[in-house]
Amino acid sequence: MSSIFSDFFRVTAHGLGRTLLLTLLLVTTQAFLFGQTYDLVLKNGRVIDPANSLDQVMDVAIKDGRIAKVDKAIESGAALKYIDVRGLIVTPGLIDIHTHVFVGGKPDKFADGTFSVSADDFCPRSGVTTVVDAGTSGWKNFEVFKYNVIDRSKTRILAFLNIAGKGMSGDPDQQKIEEMNTEAAVAMAQKYPEWIVGFKIGHYEGSEWSPFDRTIDAGNRTNKPVLVECHLPQYPLAMQLQKMRKGDIITHSFEEITEREPVIDGNGNLRPYVVDANKKGVLFDVGHGGYGFWFSEAIPALREGLEPNTLGTDLHRFSINAGMKSMTNLMSKYLAMGMSLNKVLEKATVNAARAIKRPELGSLSPGNPADIAVFSLYTGDFGFTDAGGNRLKGKQKLETELTIRDGSIIWDLNGRNAKPFLN
Amino acid sequence: MKNIILFILLFSFNALLAQEYDLLLKGGHLIDPKNQLDTKMDVAVTSGKVAAVAASISPQKAKQVVDVTGLYVVPGLIDMHVHAFQGNTPDAYIADGFTSLPPDGFTFRAGVTTVVDAGSSGWQNFRQFKKQTIDKSQTRVLALINIVGKGMVSRYEEQNTDDMNPVMTAHMIKRLFPETIVGIKASHYWGDFTAVDRAVEAGNLAGVPVMVDFGEHQPPLSIESLFMEHLRPGDIYTHTFSYGPAFRETVVDESLKVKPFVFAAQKRGIVFDVGHGGGAFSWRQALPALQQGFRPNVISTDLHADSMNGGMKDMCNVLSKFMAMGMSLQEVITCSTVNPAATIRRPDLGHLSIGAEADITVLNLRKGDFGYTDVRRTLHKGAQKLETEITIRAGKVVWDLNGLSAPGWETELKKK
Numbered sequence: 001m002s003s004i005f006s007d008f009f010r011v012t013a014h015g016l017g018r019t020l021l022l023t024l025l026l027v028t029t030q031a032f033l034f035g036q037t038y039d040l041v042l043k044n045g046r047v048i049d050p051a052n053s054l055d056q057v058m059d060v061a062i063k064d065g066r067i068a069k070v071d072k073a074i075e076s077g078a079a080l081k082y083i084d085v086r087g088l089i090v091t092p093g094l095i096d097i098h099t100h101v102f103v104g105g106k107p108d109k110f111a112d113g114t115f116s117v118s119a120d121d122f123c124p125r126s127g128v129t130t131v132v133d134a135g136t137s138g139w140k141n142f143e144v145f146k147y148n149v150i151d152r153s154k155t156r157i158l159a160f161l162n163i164a165g166k167g168m169s170g171d172p173d174q175q176k177i178e179e180m181n182t183e184a185a186v187a188m189a190q191k192y193p194e195w196i197v198g199f200k201i202g203h204y205e206g207s208e209w210s211p212f213d214r215t216i217d218a219g220n221r222t223n224k225p226v227l228v229e230c231h232l233p234q235y236p237l238a239m240q241l242q243k244m245r246k247g248d249i250i251t252h253s254f255e256e257i258t259e260r261e262p263v264i265d266g267n268g269n270l271r272p273y274v275v276d277a278n279k280k281g282v283l284f285d286v287g288h289g290g291y292g293f294w295f296s297e298a299i300p301a302l303r304e305g306l307e308p309n310t311l312g313t314d315l316h317r318f319s320i321n322a323g324m325k326s327m328t329n330l331m332s333k334y335l336a337m338g339m340s341l342n343k344v345l346e347k348a349t350v351n352a353a354r355a356i357k358r359p360e361l362g363s364l365s366p367g368n369p370a371d372i373a374v375f376s377l378y379t380g381d382f383g384f385t386d387a388g389g390n391r392l393k394g395k396q397k398l399e400t401e402l403t404i405r406d407g408s409i410i411w412d413l414n415g416r417n418a419k420p421f422l423n
Numbered sequence: 424m425k426n427i428i429l430f431i432l433l434f435s436f437n438a439l440l441a442q443e444y445d446l447l448l449k450g451g452h453l454i455d456p457k458n459q460l461d462t463k464m465d466v467a468v469t470s471g472k473v474a475a476v477a478a479s480i481s482p483q484k485a486k487q488v489v490d491v492t493g494l495y496v497v498p499g500l501i502d503m504h505v506h507a508f509q510g511n512t513p514d515a516y517i518a519d520g521f522t523s524l525p526p527d528g529f530t531f532r533a534g535v536t537t538v539v540d541a542g543s544s545g546w547q548n549f550r551q552f553k554k555q556t557i558d559k560s561q562t563r564v565l566a567l568i569n570i571v572g573k574g575m576v577s578r579y580e581e582q583n584t585d586d587m588n589p590v591m592t593a594h595m596i597k598r599l600f601p602e603t604i605v606g607i608k609a610s611h612y613w614g615d616f617t618a619v620d621r622a623v624e625a626g627n628l629a630g631v632p633v634m635v636d637f638g639e640h641q642p643p644l645s646i647e648s649l650f651m652e653h654l655r656p657g658d659i660y661t662h663t664f665s666y667g668p669a670f671r672e673t674v675v676d677e678s679l680k681v682k683p684f685v686f687a688a689q690k691r692g693i694v695f696d697v698g699h700g701g702g703a704f705s706w707r708q709a710l711p712a713l714q715q716g717f718r719p720n721v722i723s724t725d726l727h728a729d730s731m732n733g734g735m736k737d738m739c740n741v742l743s744k745f746m747a748m749g750m751s752l753q754e755v756i757t758c759s760t761v762n763p764a765a766t767i768r769r770p771d772l773g774h775l776s777i778g779a780e781a782d783i784t785v786l787n788l789r790k791g792d793f794g795y796t797d798v799r800r801t802l803h804k805g806a807q808k809l810e811t812e813i814t815i816r817a818g819k820v821v822w823d824l825n826g827l828s829a830p831g832w833e834t835e836l837k838k839k
Contacts, residue, residue, distance in 0.1 A: 105510040105519070107555055112511075114525065114559060121528050124732050148511055152521065154732075295832035320528050321822050383826035390834060391826035411732055414794035418802035421706040 038063050039407060041079040045090035045374060050346035051353075051363030060090055062370040065407035070364050083416050085374050088401055091345050092362050093129025093371030095352035096327050098227075098251050098287045098312025101157060102136035102145045102167070110136050110168035112144060115317045119155035122315060124411035126327040127373030127400040130361055131155055132352075134227055134251065134287075134314070135162035135200030139181065139188040141169070142196070150195060154410050156371070158356065160200040160227045161185055163215040168203060175205060182214045186221050197356040198249075202229025209235075212243060225249055225355060229287070233259040238273040246281030249355055253284040253308055254297035255387075263306065264297050270304045278306055283355050288324040289314030291387045298386075302337060310352045311344070323385040328375070328398040333384040336394025341377070374402035374416075444469050445818060446828075447485035450492035451785060454753055457498075457761040457774035461753055466496055468781040471818035476775055489828045491785050494812055497756050498774050499536025499782030502738050503763040504634075504661055504698040504723035507564055508543035508552045508574070517543045517575035519551065522728045529726055530562040531822035533737035534784035534811040537772055538562055539763070541634060541661070541698070541725070542569035542608025546588070546595040549574075549604070557603060561821060563782070565767065567606040567634050568595060570622040578639075581611045587621045593628035605767035606659075610636035616644065619653050626655070632766065634659040634696065638671035638703070646672040647684045656692025659766060663695045663719055664712065666705035666798075679711040686717060694766050697745075699735045700725030706797045713748045721766055722758040734796040739786075739809040744795040747805025752788065785813035785827075 038061040047058040047070060059074040060067065076082040101119040104112030119131050137145040142161060150157045162168065165179035173179050189196040201215040212228075212235065219226040226248045228240055237260055244250065256262045263274045278284065286293060286308045301307075311334065313319065313327050324330060331344045353362030360368050375398045382394045403411035412418070444467035453464035453476065465480040466473065482488045507526045510519030517523050526538050544552040549568050557564040569575060572586040580586070596604045607625050612618035619635055626633040635658070637649060650660065665671055674685045674695075689695060697704065697719050712718075722745055724730065724738050735741060742755040750758075764773030771779065787810045794802050814822035823829065 105512075105555065107559060114509075114555070117525070117528060118521075118728070120728065121524060121731060125736070299832070317525075317527070321531050323826075325532070325824075381825075383829070385823065385826035385829045386832065388832075389829050390832040391829035392832045412796070413736075414792075415734075415796035415800070415802040416794065418794065418796045418800045421710070421797070421801035421803050 036078060036080050038068055038074070038079040039081065041074050041076060041082040042085050042090055042372070042374065043074070043076060043082050045085035045088050047090045047364065048342055048345050049092060049364040050342060051092070051350035052365060054364070055342060060364060060372065062404070062407045065370055067364050067366050067368050067370050069366055083402070085402070085416070087376070089375045089377060091373050091375065092349040092364050093373050093403065093405065094127045094327055094348045095130045095132070095362055096123070096128045096313050096315065097132045097249070097310045097352045097355060098134045098285055098314045099131040100136045100168070100314070100316040101131060101133050102149060104148060109170045110316070111141060111166060111170070112148070117315060117317055117320060119153050119157055122320065122326060123155040124403045125400055127375060127403050128327050129156055129371035129373070129403060129405045131157055131315070132197060132356060133157060133159040134229060134312070135160045135202060136168050138162040138165045138167040139184040140165040141167060142188055142192070146192065146195065154405060156405065158195055158197045158358070160198045161189055161196050162200050163211055163218065174203065177208060177210055180211050180214050182218050185218045189218070189222050189224065197358065198225040198227060200227040200229060201232070203231045205233060207234035212240070216243060216245065219245070219248070224357070227251060230255060230260045237261040241273055241277035241282060244277065244282045247283065247355070249283045249285050249310070251285040251287030251312055251314070252289065252292035253286060254294055254301060255292045256294040256297050257291065262297050264300045268300045270301065270306055274306065283309040285310045285312045286330065287312045287314045288319060288330055289316070290318035290322045290324070293323065293386050294388055295386045295390055295392055296388070299337060302339070308347060310355055311347050323387060328400055329384070332382065332394060332397045333392070335396050336382070336384050336392050370404055370407040372402070372404040373400060375399060376401055442484060442486045444474055444480070444485040445487065447480055447482060447488045448491050448496055448783070448785065449480070449482060449488055450490055451494050451496035453496045453775070454756050455498060455775045456753065456757040458776060464496070466775060466783065468783070468815070468818045471781055473775050473777055473779045473781050476777065487828065489813070491813070491827065495752070495786040495788065497784050497786060498760040499784050499814065499816065500534045500738055500759045501537045501539070501763040501773055502530070502535045502723050502726065502759070503539045503721050503766065504541045504696055505538045505726040506543045507538060507540045507556055507560070510555060515576045517727065518548055518573060524726060524728060524731065525556065526560050526562045526564060529731065529737055531814040531816070532811055533739045534786060534814055535738050536563060536782035536784070536814060536816045538564055539605060539767060540564060540566040542567050542610055543575050545569040545572040545574040546591045547572040549595060549600070553600070553603065561816060563816070565603055565605045565769070567608040568592060568604050569608050569610070570618055570625060575611070578611055582613055584614070584617055587618060589621050589625035589628060592625040596629040596631060604631070605769065606632040606634060608634045608636070611639050613639055613641070616653055619649065623653065623655065623658070626658070632657050632659055632768070634661055636661050636698070638662055638665060638667065641670060643668070643670060643672040646674070650684065650688035650691065650693050654693055657694065657766070659694040659696050659721070661696040661698035662700065662703035662725070663697060664705060664708040665703040666708050667702070673708055674717070675708045675711050679707070681712050681715045681717045689717070689720070694720045696721040697723050697741065698725040699723070699730065699741050700727070701729040701733050701735070702798045704734065704797050705799060706801060706803055710748060710803070713750070718750065718754070719758060721763045722755060723763070734798055734800070739811055740795070743793065743805060743808045746807055747793070747795050747803055781815055781818040783815040784811060786810065787812050
């Protein structure tokens with residue numbers, strides 16, 4: 001299109017005045033675009049948008065990077081481009097609420113280091129358009145994270161700010177209570193409200209409660225949630241859950257390790273204080289990771305009525321090749337555990353958006369950023385493993401066909417957006 | 424009673440003795456091109472090495488048995504062209520930069536156990552690359568070092584002929600790291616044949632092959648001259664199917680005919696590498712070439728941040744793409760195991776001979792409607808796609824897509 005106009009410009013420029021030419025161009029452009037209301041329409045997909053209680057075959061139209069319309073039939077002529085996604089599932093772009101993506105050059109460290117991974121390496125191919133970093137940075141190094149990683153990423157990266165000043169630096173400082181500065185953490189969150197969605201406490205080995213209390217205090221002062229990771233060996237789980245507020249998030253919910261009481265007791269029942277916390281509105285995140293997910297916890301929990309609210313992967317160097325693998329693998333694992341597709345999608349979209357108080361994400365409501373994932377659900381004999389290296393069989397698996405971020409296609413598995421090659 | 428206990432003890436001892444293998448892959452179809460095997464065979468592993476390959480190995484002889492019936496068992500794939508020197512030097516793109524990728528997230532899930540970094544580092548920063556990436560990766564990372572001492576810092580630094588030192592490059596290889604550095608890379612040079620000639624000079628001094636990316640000359644330099652006069656048999660031409668005639672002479676001409684000297688060059692021993700990348704693979708080169716009988720010697724990805732989410736995706740996708748163009752499974756496995764191993768002169772890799780390090784890949788060949796795209800985002804369809812079920816590196820399972828090597832989850836509850 002642009003070349004047609006530039007040719008036109010060159011040819012006509014000799015004969016016409018500048019103003020006349022510009023007017024002509026404007027008129028032509030508008031006339032040309034008038035018939036094409038949308039940039040892209042995804043046609044005939046099964047739209048599952050739990051936020052809007054939608055599950056039916058519909059078309060989704062995108063304009064200027066935003067959702068323009070979701071309707072039963074949008075004329076394909078109304079779009080510059082359309083893709084037929086018949087037989088596929090169209091959902092809001094997934095939100096992975098627990099990741100470690102503050103990647104950098106520091107060997108064997110999470111903060112600015114090699115133990116973190118790049119979101120773009122794993123997210124587009126898994127249908128994930130937004131990740132939330134789980135406190136890899138703190139108030140002292142969030143700006144390094146933002147400049148080096150967040151601003152360069154195609155994946156939308158949000159963050160829980162660690163109460164520890166340098167986040168998961170792995171330095172002795174990480175344990176120093178003086179570094180856990182509520183004022184400074186709150187100030188950083190207020191400086192970057194678009195990116196910092198809450199605060200995190202984790203990896204504190206002392207028995208003092210002030211780090212925990214300061215994190216909650218930061219949450220209170222900004223009206224933001226707190227993410228509680230484990231590796232808090234001296235804090236009893238009951239006490240953690242008691243201190244947590246409605247809307248605070250506990251992750252690694254189904255971990256079975258010695259340093260934190262598991263949610264299931266020796267008789268296969270949920271511990272009473274876990275039931276109470278669930279009732280109070282504490283949100284349970286999976287936080288799968290390399291070691292944070294055990295069938296021996298997750299399956300009885302599901303049976304006893306404790307569903308995870310969100311499906312955080314805990315993406316990092318040591319989970320990528322383990323039982324976790326990817327967001328879609330974790331979601332398929334929950335399908336294999338008997339959860340419905342709609343529920344799985346709800347947890348991976350709107351639930352995560354609500355937990356971080358970002359209502360413009362995780363739904364296909366018109367006006368929202370056009371973050372969309374298109375999946376195929378294929379059937380066969382599959383298996384899923386946990387941290388103990390044990391296997392659960394399943395019959396269905398989600399595969400990411402297309403991922404769209406702010407209206408741009410950032411993943412296209414089978415070239416659905418490509419023209420046929422004519423030899 | 425005593426006798427019974429003794430009997431049980433003796434029996435268990437015998438049972439232990441009998442379990443001579445750590446791991447047995449049972450019931451798979453083995454494709455091991457170097458050993459000319461393409462048939463149903465069991466493969467056993469002990470102490471990280473291939474211990475036995477036979478039509479039937481008794482499950483009683485192994486501590487762990489994995490049923491791979493219906494799947495293909497092949498040597499661990501070798502991706503001969505990647506960029507893995509990841510770091511965060513400001514303004515650097517591939518050498519210690521963000522465009523390079525840490526390999527482990529892309530290799531095992533795509534069946535790759537060995538990668539060759541294609542010139543991201545040079546003699547001046549190879550040791551940094553080794554320390555921060557090679558020594559920290561589970562994937563076996565080998566390297567071609569750049570003839571430019573600082574490697575791929577930026578296109579600008581890559582033009583510095585004062586930093587193309589054949590003697591220092593050869594010393595780095597021969598004296599310091601003969602196990603890890605397998606060759607030399609010349610690329611991105613805008614001038615004459617200087618970069619190539621210095622790389623070949625270093626190659627002669629160190630006794631290693633040279634890989635050339637010849638894509639940035641304006642106007643393009645003659646690839647016939649490159650193949651026939653400047654490179655030696657055994658040297659590698661990468662980005663073979665790239666189409667950008669303003670910068671790189673193409674192997675297929677505008678009337679879609681393979682240039683005759685290209686066949687002659689392959690016959691002479693020039694190794695043609697795919698190096699798919701973000702911009703270096705076009706159907707209009709590859710399809711006519713394959714139809715006319717010109718096939719790549721080596722299939723590789725040119726993995727980096729700008730290729731990972733485009734038409735390339737991963738090694739299995741690139742292999743599947745060549746199958747969609749008519750190559751057989753056996754041929755693409757040849758081009759990703761024994762051929763790259765021979766090219767980088769590592770006869771220890773790319774096969775499953777007894778005693779070889781147990782780098783093994785188990786593949787599932789899916790049937791369906793699949794699509795593959797080139798850098799112009801045009802589509803070519805295929806009915807098959809390779810998927811990596813299991814990857815084993817030095818005898819250890821490092822990727823297991825469907826938990827085929829795992830026990831049922833209920834065993835966890837029994838332990839309580």
